Amino acid sequence: MSEESGKLQQASPGLLARALDSDVYHSFRRSPLAIGAAIVTLAFILATILAPLLAPYDPFDPSQIDLWDGKLPPFWEEGGDARYLLGTDNQGRDMLSTLLYGGRISLLVGFAAVLLGMTLGVALGVIAGYVGGWFDAFVMRLADVQLTIPGILVAILINGILRSVLPIELRDELAIYVVVLAIGLSDWPQFARVTRAATLVEAEREYVQAARVIGLRSGTIMVRHILPNVLRPTLVLATIGLALAIIAEATLSFLGQGVPPTTPSLGTLIRVGNEYLFSGLWWITFFPAIALVVLVLAVNLLGDWLRDALNPKLR
Amino acid sequence: MSDQGGLLDIKNLRVEFPTRRGLFTAVEHVNLTVQPGEILGCVGESGAGKSTIGNAVIGLLEPPGRMAEGEIDLKGQRIDALPYESIREIRGRRIGMIFQDPLTSLNPLQTIERQLVETITTHLPLSQDEARKKAVGLLDRVGIADADIRIAQYPHQFSGGMRQRVVIALALCADPEVIIADEPTTALDVSIQAQILDLMRELCRERSVGMIIITHDMGVIADITDRVAVMYRGHVVETGPTNKILGDPDHPYTRSLISAVPRPDVRLKRFPLVEYIESAGQTRAPLDIQNHWLGQARDFDATEGDLLRVEDLHMRFVTRNSLLPSARRYLDAVDHVSFSIKQGEVFGLVGESGSGKSTVARVIAGLYRPNSGAVHFAGGELTALKSEKEKDVYRRQMQMIFQDPFSSLNPRMRVLDIVAEPIWFHKLASSKAEVDEIVKDLLEHVGLGAEAAVRYPHEFSGGQRQRISIARALATRPRFLICDEPTSALDVSIQAQILNLLKDLQEELGLTMLFISHDLPVIRQMCDRVGVMRYGKLCEVAPTEEIFTAPQHPYTQHLLDLMPKLQALSHEGLEVEEPAIQ
Numbered sequence: 001m002s003e004e005s006g007k008l009q010q011a012s013p014g015l016l017a018r019a020l021d022s023d024v025y026h027s028f029r030r031s032p033l034a035i036g037a038a039i040v041t042l043a044f045i046l047a048t049i050l051a052p053l054l055a056p057y058d059p060f061d062p063s064q065i066d067l068w069d070g071k072l073p074p075f076w077e078e079g080g081d082a083r084y085l086l087g088t089d090n091q092g093r094d095m096l097s098t099l100l101y102g103g104r105i106s107l108l109v110g111f112a113a114v115l116l117g118m119t120l121g122v123a124l125g126v127i128a129g130y131v132g133g134w135f136d137a138f139v140m141r142l143a144d145v146q147l148t149i150p151g152i153l154v155a156i157l158i159n160g161i162l163r164s165v166l167p168i169e170l171r172d173e174l175a176i177y178v179v180v181l182a183i184g185l186s187d188w189p190q191f192a193r194v195t196r197a198a199t200l201v202e203a204e205r206e207y208v209q210a211a212r213v214i215g216l217r218s219g220t221i222m223v224r225h226i227l228p229n230v231l232r233p234t235l236v237l238a239t240i241g242l243a244l245a246i247i248a249e250a251t252l253s254f255l256g257q258g259v260p261p262t263t264p265s266l267g268t269l270i271r272v273g274n275e276y277l278f279s280g281l282w283w284i285t286f287f288p289a290i291a292l293v294v295l296v297l298a299v300n301l302l303g304d305w306l307r308d309a310l311n312p313k314l315r
Numbered sequence: 316m317s318d319q320g321g322l323l324d325i326k327n328l329r330v331e332f333p334t335r336r337g338l339f340t341a342v343e344h345v346n347l348t349v350q351p352g353e354i355l356g357c358v359g360e361s362g363a364g365k366s367t368i369g370n371a372v373i374g375l376l377e378p379p380g381r382m383a384e385g386e387i388d389l390k391g392q393r394i395d396a397l398p399y400e401s402i403r404e405i406r407g408r409r410i411g412m413i414f415q416d417p418l419t420s421l422n423p424l425q426t427i428e429r430q431l432v433e434t435i436t437t438h439l440p441l442s443q444d445e446a447r448k449k450a451v452g453l454l455d456r457v458g459i460a461d462a463d464i465r466i467a468q469y470p471h472q473f474s475g476g477m478r479q480r481v482v483i484a485l486a487l488c489a490d491p492e493v494i495i496a497d498e499p500t501t502a503l504d505v506s507i508q509a510q511i512l513d514l515m516r517e518l519c520r521e522r523s524v525g526m527i528i529i530t531h532d533m534g535v536i537a538d539i540t541d542r543v544a545v546m547y548r549g550h551v552v553e554t555g556p557t558n559k560i561l562g563d564p565d566h567p568y569t570r571s572l573i574s575a576v577p578r579p580d581v582r583l584k585r586f587p588l589v590e591y592i593e594s595a596g597q598t599r600a601p602l603d604i605q606n607h608w609l610g611q612a613r614d615f616d617a618t619e620g621d622l623l624r625v626e627d628l629h630m631r632f633v634t635r636n637s638l639l640p641s642a643r644r645y646l647d648a649v650d651h652v653s654f655s656i657k658q659g660e661v662f663g664l665v666g667e668s669g670s671g672k673s674t675v676a677r678v679i680a681g682l683y684r685p686n687s688g689a690v691h692f693a694g695g696e697l698t699a700l701k702s703e704k705e706k707d708v709y710r711r712q713m714q715m716i717f718q719d720p721f722s723s724l725n726p727r728m729r730v731l732d733i734v735a736e737p738i739w740f741h742k743l744a745s746s747k748a749e750v751d752e753i754v755k756d757l758l759e760h761v762g763l764g765a766e767a768a769v770r771y772p773h774e775f776s777g778g779q780r781q782r783i784s785i786a787r788a789l790a791t792r793p794r795f796l797i798c799d800e801p802t803s804a805l806d807v808s809i810q811a812q813i814l815n816l817l818k819d820l821q822e823e824l825g826l827t828m829l830f831i832s833h834d835l836p837v838i839r840q841m842c843d844r845v846g847v848m849r850y851g852k853l854c855e856v857a858p859t860e861e862i863f864t865a866p867q868h869p870y871t872q873h874l875l876d877l878m879p880k881l882q883a884l885s886h887e888g889l890e891v892e893e894p895a896i897q
Binding site for chain 2: 026205206207209210211212213214215216217224225228229
């Protein structure tokens with residue numbers, strides 16, 4: 001016990017030092033797969049954020065697009081042009097630039113949708129778990145009903161309703177928000193379930209009872225005491241949910257329900273390219289599809305690793 | 316210890332656990348010998364390495380633990396270096412094991428018969444019928460009535476004590492030479508604990524089995540062992556006959572450990588000699604209540620007489636819910652209980668697990684709403700208050716200390732924020748600087764340094780966390796403190812420190828306390844008056860001395876009979892308090 005009194009004399013380490021000393025970080029360092037996945041994901045995020053600097057062209061600027069340059073293959077193919085490394089699409093846009101800008105929209109929609117689904121799900125889950133009663137029953141049955149329908153169908157349904165409500169001239173402009181809303185709203189039940197289960201456990205613990213004895217109101221207890229302690233499991237869900245949301249966006253766009261071709265995401269690019277696939281213009285579909293697969297795989301692997309690292313039974 | 320060796324010899328054992336923070340040596344230089352028919356007790360506090368010894372003997376060290384040095388001999392044959400198959404053969408066949416939790420030691424999906432017969436036929440050359448006959452005989456021997464019928468039942472059909480008997484039968488299946496029992500009675504109630512210990516001693520003598528009992532409980536040691544090895548931080552600090560160790564210990568650690576054991580027969584002023592184990596490293600200065608924050612601005616009048624009055628309290632839980640009221644099942648956790656606590660008094664509630672004592676505390680603290688009955692506190696009827704604002708006045712005056720130090724502090728908050736929260740909520744200070752000052756002062760007061768404020772709860776040990784809990788409870792300047800088993804999760808020496816602290820605070824601040832415990836000796840040390848609870852009913856209420864010297868209710872007498880007497884314990888350095896004249 002002298003080591004404990006020794007510990008008392010040291011200053012408390014800072015947040016960064018504690019993070020670097022944590023079990024999660026050590027498990028990260030020991031997992032080459034997780035490091036690889038993190039590098040790929042980070043590279044992807046950086047590349048898309050820096051798209052205006054990295055991309056040779058601006059695919060949204062009509063003055064830079066020349067229809068005569070359309071349907072050029074990648075530079076190493078016969079008839080390729082060194083100006084367009086990965087070739088051009090049917091409208092003459094540089095594939096590499098479009099890919100970078102498209103990935104930007106995919107990631108943006110993915111993050112925003114997960115954030116929306118998580119916020120909604122966690123909030124409902126904590127309240128349902130802590131308050132209980134009819135509210136709990138109502139929220140959880142709603143989640144059950146929604147979970148019986150595949151997520152993508154729910155997203156298509158919400159998307160369809162929102163689009164039909166919007167005036168036509170705003171549809172393309174607001175498409176991206178509609179997609180975020182649709183995917184986010186299709187995503188919340190899982191977050192709500194996991195959070196509610198964790199809340200039920202935490203609410204029984206003595207620090208919550210101590211807070212009640214002090215007299216703290218339910219709202220304060222939920223925000224200050226329960227919320228920080230139930231976020232851990234949702235972190236795993238959020239990571240895997242990000243991969244799913246990116247796929248959901250791609251699916252919606254592929255089906256023509258997502259973002260318009262003027263601001264293409266990866267899914268839109270795949271759809272456009274799909275029409276030309278059998279006329280030999282493989283690159284229009286191939287590159288966005290590969291990018292999508294690599295990104296989703298990396299995020300998924302990261303989520304898998306995080307789930308194992310946070311599970312004390314597997315340590 | 317002689318060189319010719321005994322039944323089981325552990326020689327110069329060292330067990331290491333490589334971790335990413337370096338090599339951790341769990342036990343070192345351990346030499347122990349068990350003779351046939353002898354019970355060796357291995358006692359120590361958590362983390363002393365006593366379970367590691369047992370696991371090393373049966374070759375079940377948890378990876379990455381490994382035996383780095385030493386040898387283990389069974390009847391002169393070295394067994395630790397044997398190949399895995401041979402160790403497996405010895406384990407169960409020649410060395411039996413009894414673990415702490417009878418719930419997890421039995422397979423819930425198999426009948427008792429199947430588990431016993433399988434174990435017997437694995438180790439002994441017997442037919443199914445012979446094995447079954449032997450199994451029934453064993454169950455009969457460990458005191459299970461109608462063994463012939465009950466053998467076909469599943470573990471869940473047995474009570475906790477009965478299940479532990481089955482586990483003992485399971486350990487005896489192959490007629491082992493040595494039995495290792497790791498905390499065999501810790502999960503059981505006192506009344507069952509006594510029976511199980513008696514049974515183990517009888518079996519040990521009758522079959523001349525050597526037994527190692529690993530425990531933290533001095534009562535178990537005094538009850539059943541012949542010799543004791545005292546462990547401290549991976550070392551055996553002292554070995555000897557039980558009477559010698561308990562009555563006249565040599566090593567200073569043993570002495571301080573024994574002085575920290577709560578006595579059932581006398582009431583002490585304080586627990587002495589705890590310095591050897593003192594981990595907080597802080598001495599607390601006595602408090603001048605007149606000039607201290609804790610004594611200021613007492614917005615309540617000094618009530619004379621009863622501070623708390625509980626009237627006909629009734630609380631039931633639904634154990635089976637149904638739409639039809641007639642099909643619902645209830646458990647009466649608190650069954651029409653009435654008592655009162657005087658200003659400045661420490662009132663104890665004692666009872667076995669499930670007796671409803673914690674539920675009473677939670678109803679008083681406002682965590683549960685009773686089905687009927689009333690709680691009067693400082694002139695107000697708590698159970699009649701509706702608005703949160705009205706309740707806040709009383710909440711400030713009443714605080715609670717919980718049992719489990721590992722779950723009673725929010726792991727995501729700094730100690731400073733934990734202790735400051737009630738001060739902010741009840742607006743007991745106006746500025747951040749003032750609050751910080753009060754928190755630091757409180758932490759120093761409960762025997763932690765002020766520098767503890769910037770740390771997180773996981774950096775502290777169980778006893779230190781309980782001190783933080785106490786600081787948080789004091790932060791509202793309460794006059795009434797509910798202590799719900801405040802030390803039952805702690806080691807005995809840490810328990811002594813916390814009880815000393817609670818005694819000091821009670822005296823200095825003139826606190827009134829409701830002290831709940833299942834442990835009669837602890838109750839005797841702490842309380843002025845005691846209520847005995849059983850099945851949700853209050854059997855008897857009397858001054859502590861009367862309860863211990865002249866119990867009236869048969870259940871109280873029964874509880875006192877089962878209490879370990881510990882008369883052999885050394886009385887060195889104890890300061891006995893004269894019984895107060897009521």
